[in-house]
Amino acid sequence: MTATPAWPLNSLPRLFIDDHLSLDNSYHIETQAAHYLTRVMRRNIGDSIKVFDDRSGEYLAEIIDISKRHCSIKIIEKLRAREEVPDLWLCAAPIKRDRWAMMAEKACELGISAFVPIHTQRTIIDKIKGDKLRHHMIEAAEQCERNALPTMQPLQKLKPFLEAFPENRRLYFCDERGGDNFHSILEQNQGPAAILIGPEGGFTDEENALIHAHPAAQGVSLGPRILRAETAAIAAISAWMSHQGDW
Numbered sequence: 001m002t003a004t005p006a007w008p009l010n011s012l013p014r015l016f017i018d019d020h021l022s023l024d025n026s027y028h029i030e031t032q033a034a035h036y037l038t039r040v041m042r043r044n045i046g047d048s049i050k051v052f053d054d055r056s057g058e059y060l061a062e063i064i065d066i067s068k069r070h071c072s073i074k075i076i077e078k079l080r081a082r083e084e085v086p087d088l089w090l091c092a093a094p095i096k097r098d099r100w101a102m103m104a105e106k107a108c109e110l111g112i113s114a115f116v117p118i119h120t121q122r123t124i125i126d127k128i129k130g131d132k133l134r135h136h137m138i139e140a141a142e143q144c145e146r147n148a149l150p151t152m153q154p155l156q157k158l159k160p161f162l163e164a165f166p167e168n169r170r171l172y173f174c175d176e177r178g179g180d181n182f183h184s185i186l187e188q189n190q191g192p193a194a195i196l197i198g199p200e201g202g203f204t205d206e207e208n209a210l211i212h213a214h215p216a217a218q219g220v221s222l223g224p225r226i227l228r229a230e231t232a233a234i235a236a237i238s239a240w241m242s243h244q245g246d247w
């Protein structure tokens, strides 16, 4: 008989644990999460939480030891397997820190399978903090109840990204200068996809031509207004998800 949590299951705190979780085993939760459980969520020994590992799935766990700095839990019951995630990549040029963090958070909530930072000629950011971006996506996953995290690719330049782009994937290039009607494109094209978003300054003419020359690329319009990059990412992902995703 599993322990009946005092709180309804859907209101329990959810934490990502970067380890392979399995039934009846115990795990040590790192300090930041321990602080969240004790100080923010006021949980104590005997309380239940939900944990997921982005490997085997999601579990009900019981807090077996807790203090200001650390917490140990024991896995009580498997709740669900690691979920299938719609096969949509977000490929975007890094933008200013807060907006970039927001783009990663929203893309994770909306259900992308991978985040691919692309360095373009007008990208103002030269390097990105991958671990910070992963942290934003972990927090978004904990909140939105994903139990599979988006994969994080390293920052790559546009040309090699296009050269290595996989055969069986559509590349929807969000082109603020034109592009075709996204709705009708999505009506005609199914399957794995990637959305490409430029930096605040947009793509250069040379980049625009390079992208259009790629056999998998299709210029899409996100309407008559010029959207900020993070808005364009949210809009494009939402359009794809409502057509071919899991909404």
Ligand code: SAH
Residues within 6 Å of the ligand: 173, 174, 175, 176, 177, 179, 196, 197, 198, 199, 200, 201, 202, 203, 220, 221, 222, 223, 224, 225, 226, 227, 228, 229, 232
């Ligand atoms: N160069 C623009 C800003 C680029 S916006 C300017 O005039 O300031 C950043 C990115 O968002 C663009 O590169 C494009 O990928 C996407 N985007 C913005 N508005 C769009 C639209 N209406 N249709 C398609 N993509 C758009």
